Amino acid sequence: MSLPDHTLFRTPGAPDEQGAGTIFFEHHANGALKVRGAATVAALEAAIASELLDGVTDLTIEAKCALPALPANADRLSALTRVCIASSAFVDWSSLYRLKRVERLIVDKDVSALGDGIAAMRGLRRFESDRAKKLVGLPNDFASLALERANVAAPLVDALVTATEAMPSFLIASRAELGVELADDALTVGARSKLGARWTGTSQADVLRHLRDSGRLAAITRVFLDAGSELSAWPTDVPLPSVRYLRVKSPELREWSSVLALEAIEVLSLEGSAGGVLDGLSRLPRLREFHVRSKGLDALPADLPEAPSLEEVVVPAPLRAGLAPFEEARRARRVTRALARFEAWLAEHVPHYLAGLAPGRTDFVDAEVTLGRPLPRELRALYAWRDGDRRDDGRFVFWRSFASLTDALARGAELGAMARAGEWKEGGVQPPAVWAERWFPVLRWDNGWHLVVDLSGSWRGPAGQVIDVWMKDNDRVVRAPDLATYLEAMVDALAHGVTTDGDVALRVQPTSARGYPIRKTVRDTP
Incomplete structure (x- = not known):
């Protein structure tokens, strides 16, 4: 099939293939398609009809592009999951909202307004407009989206909070904003950011339940409950079957029995201001190490000697006199x-x-x-x-x-x-x-x-x-x-x-x- 006019294909290890005329479309071998300059709806429609764009997964309409809408055959791009709109000339948002498989929408730079009807994008999980400084509002049906994450520029924070108060999927801000972060095999629960503090109806326990339902916690081996964490107890309906290391710095955690239900823990470390009455270590069959670097623990757990696998206990000087039963x-x-x-x-x-x-x-x-x-x-x-x-x-x-x-x-x-x-x-x-x-x-x-x-x-x-x-x-x-x-x-x-x-x-x-x-x-x- 011949290459459509105004198209440039980049293939690793091979010369660029270019259609006649000024380049409107740049299609990379990695599945990214960039639309630029004086590209027209008709030209993009022809490029899509050529079947050469069937593998596109990432579509960007650049800031100076004149394209006002996507063509009627845009839904042929069945592999498309990410769209970035940076042009103020793009005004027919309904032509985008028809693409129900798109998972991530980025509204960038010169965009100042979005049309209503975004709820039709049933597959959308991430919405990002934090670099769209000119954007003045959100679609009226924004709250109907089942988003996992939404980032907006500072002027729209109030609008985002208002729009998402009743959303069934509450992870609107990034998890970091709500004080919950995932990194590789580690889960950290700490203080919310100022932005995250606006979502008063969303608890950190809710975030953990959402992560549980999405399967994101199955591989977690390390958990950090940092200062600022709001958890007074670990949610009993959020099991962590693979966790091996738990560090607690938060003074809010007082219901230790909920934490000790995480029976796979091998290392428990108390730091910062963590404390309260901690008993029940004997319920942790794999616990090997217990470290106390906190001033909040007044006494050692009464059942410390009965922890069946415990080999190493490190405590501050005032508590060392109570170690004799454990050592024995x-x-x-x-x-x-x-x-x-x-x-x-x-x-x-x-x-x-x-x-x-x-x-x-x-x-x-x-x-x-x-x-x-x-x-x-x-x-x-x-x-x-x-x-x-x-x-x-x-x-x-x-x-x-x-x-x-x-x-x-x-x-x-x-x-x-x-x-x-x-x-x-x-x-x-x-x-x-x-x-x-x-x-x-x-x-x-x-x-x-x-x-x-x-x-x-x-x-x-x-x-x-x-x-x-x-x-x-x-x-x-x-x-x-x-x-x-x-x-x-x-x-x-x-x-x-x-x-x-x-x-x-x-x-x-x-x-x-x-x-x-x-x-x-x-x-x-x-």
């Missing part, structure tokens, strides 16, 4: 994980040892009555795994038996009584660290060799530290700061090629954590 719970989870690795190793290398272990305990009430205090979580985790070695033959690990909880309590009480009676006096004086009242023997050997968990924190060490004690020796060797670290080091040692020797013992030397052992003697006061 975290160590207990580490004990459980280390024991799972240990059990797998036993099953592979010495299954008969594993078979000789007693089932784990579920009731600790009697043991705590005997102990006179709650059993530390780390020891609960240990004895919930297995309640000692049923064979009691000194062939578990390090040539020592794994005592049941009942036996460990009895042995600790026995050694405590012997210490109080001065059983190990030397020259009439008993060294202070022969045995301490709150040492809890976990592993033992009949010759007086014990591995103990120190419940009191001897020698100014941490409560829960693990100590090697041989009653016939003067050394007291601190092996690790806690049972979790000790077990992790032990399992690491086993995983690196430690061998076994039949039914004698697991041939691994007594384990020490990094930075250990710390050597003390019986004469060092605990």
